[in-house]
Amino acid sequence: MKKVFEVFLGILTAIGGFVDIGDLVANSETGARFRMNLAWVVVVGVVGIVLYAEMSGRVAAVSKRAVFDLVRERLGPGVGLANLIASFFINFLTMTAEIAGVAIAVSLVVSVSYIYLLPVAGFFVWFVIWRIPFGAMEKLFGLLGLALLMFVVTVWKLGPDWNSVLHAVSHPHIPTDETPFTYAYYGIALFGAAMTPYEVFFFSSGAVEEKWSAKDLMVERANVFIGFPLGGLLSLSIMLGATLVFAPRHIEVGQLSQVALPTAFVVGKLGLAALLLGIFAATFGAALETALSAGYTVAQYFGWQWGKHVRPDDSPRFHLVIIMSVLAGVLFAISGVDPVKVTEYSIVLSAAALPLTYFPILVIANDPDYVGEHVNGRFTNFLGFVYLVILVLVAVATIPLMIITKGGA
């Protein structure tokens, strides 16, 4: 019975934890601009993150090794270091966006400019990592994140014609006032939002630290196979809400405050309050995960002691990296960058950097030296290779598309 409860709780937190600022922004923007014509990308992205998270969770549980430990060992120190710098920088952008998301969510309730709330948000993110029992926090924020289901309520209240929605999703086309380049660029943004690499750094490091073993694979798979697709449905409901409310009014989404407007419009005050709580919880949870990931990646590359359960005195360098990252992220956000733009670039660059960490995981998931009998099956390997090809194509296309579209303008 305890096991069933654990699996159930895991799935719930996986749903709430799936959506972060990247998904909120990308799905609202694309819904408003492209209607449901990019919905298929979310499906491709969810299958990708399920595949990737399952492999890295399995590798972590069986070999007791986290992603960046393996990256350096398999790719060598040079390529490993280039990989570390790229991954660290992109994770930093994501963390900055999440901290800004926390500050904005609070600013929408207390009506103080989010700029003043940024240092407070950053402080609490650090404080939770430094002092607060983390397991409980993770579950709490995962569950509070379920308030984002208000997006589903919004869509249900809007009552679209489901047949035409299904038709639009399954017959995508490039809208007449968009170019193939902007279509592809926003497709990559959505893909990167669904397949964020920090989730995998965090997931695999957590599995190593919680001393998962092959026995825990059942729970891990339930979280991934059920939780992530449900999280993907939540993402699609954000997109559909934007399609129904924003697109007919020619509204472009450029501010996080706009994301909550469809819910306020159709559901009302209570719905809006719940949604803002959900956005706060989802971004705060993701801010914790990205801040920890900053420490994980560096510490695992250099072989330092790391972990959220280790005393700071026993892992000073790991904690120093986190402190410096959060501080730099807050300063970067205060400097006047547009949080929505930071989010966009973080998800697009995430997509471009995916092969760097995905490739070693795919190789190791085939290596009996690491995972013994738990190597990839034929089907997983087929999908795994197809995704490797997709990820490489995306990585090659990203920077040119970014230049051609001037960042999706």
Add this chain to the structure above:
Amino acid sequence: MRLSELLHEPVFDADARPIGRVHDVRLVQDGPLQGLAGAAFRVDALVVGRAGLGTRLGFHRHDMRGPWPLKLLFERLARKAHYVEWKDVAAWDDGRVSLRVRVDDLARLPDSP
């Protein structure tokens, strides 16, 4: 001296023909007793050529089966590697490794260490 100084060194055969760089080193633990871990590790052979990434990723081993397109690619790279036993090394100095045998007499990379 350091292992990293041996890695990436260019290798020349008995006729002074270049045959590639050192990509990996095979160690055998059969030296004199050293302490807690047992016998000392002896440098037994060099992997020379373009095997770098292939062996580093483990694709030359038969128990690494998938994904087959990667396996095919990296196996092919690994097959281009030469296997040089340390006893065939004449000298290691001036940033180069010289062999006392000719390239045609060298073995291919064995399947497992």
Add this chain to the structure above:
Amino acid sequence: MAEGRALYVGLKLLDRQLVDRDDKACGKVDDLELEFSADSGNLYVSAILAGPGILAYRMRRRRWGRWWQRVNEVMSPTDGDPARIPMSLVAGIDDHVTLGTQGGHLGSMSLDHWVREHVTSHIPGSGHEAE
């Protein structure tokens, strides 16, 4: 002499995690020291080298590497090369390298001490676990 265990060093030893007697992570196998034996003429691994200077040196940043090593030697409480871990201190080699000693004095840990002494220990609560 019987044929002992054989391994490819790049695959099974370089870049592996170093763990001390108390299960604490203390750096990576950044490089190995090789030494010719006087009697047999064989080339043997005599020590594991670990530390940022060693890594920089291995990655062909030799001047950085030497500079780091010098800083390390100044900061190190013990005499001798702090980055050098003689093979006699190695207790086991599997997917990580276990040392039969405490990692605190290793060259790869000097930055750890510095950060603890000058930064993290000044923040309240550094001695508590988060749970």
Add this chain to the structure above:
Amino acid sequence: MRRVLLGLLACGIGASACVPHPVGPARTYGKYEGKAVTTAESALSTVETVRLAAGTASKDHAFGPYLSELVSDMEESASGVQGTFESIQPPDERADQLRDDLDQLLSDVVDHIAAVRVAVRRGRILDLDQAAQDLDEDSQKLNDFAEEHKR
């Protein structure tokens, strides 16, 4: 090491891209007109957002702090859009005329959104209706402008 440098370079490009930058110059009337249409569409988006917000407020579907932050965000966006447009050099006299027309429209939009913000902050729903009516007109004008100059 070259890879590391390339990585750093990519990071630099990424970071600089996050900072808002002005639009490039327009050398022909056609180019200028294109930028004017994009500007009108962006302004339309803020106007429509505020109208939707006003509709939400009149149904009592949202609380004050949220509305006031949302409307100030839109006010900032609208004046940002106007500032960017003004910074583009018009290439000829025909473009000067276009610039004056749209600039007037944009000024109205910013003023009317500001009026909505004031009404929301003071909790006056009636004033809000009045200000929102002005925005209905702005919306129509921006729409017409975009349609007329779209090619």
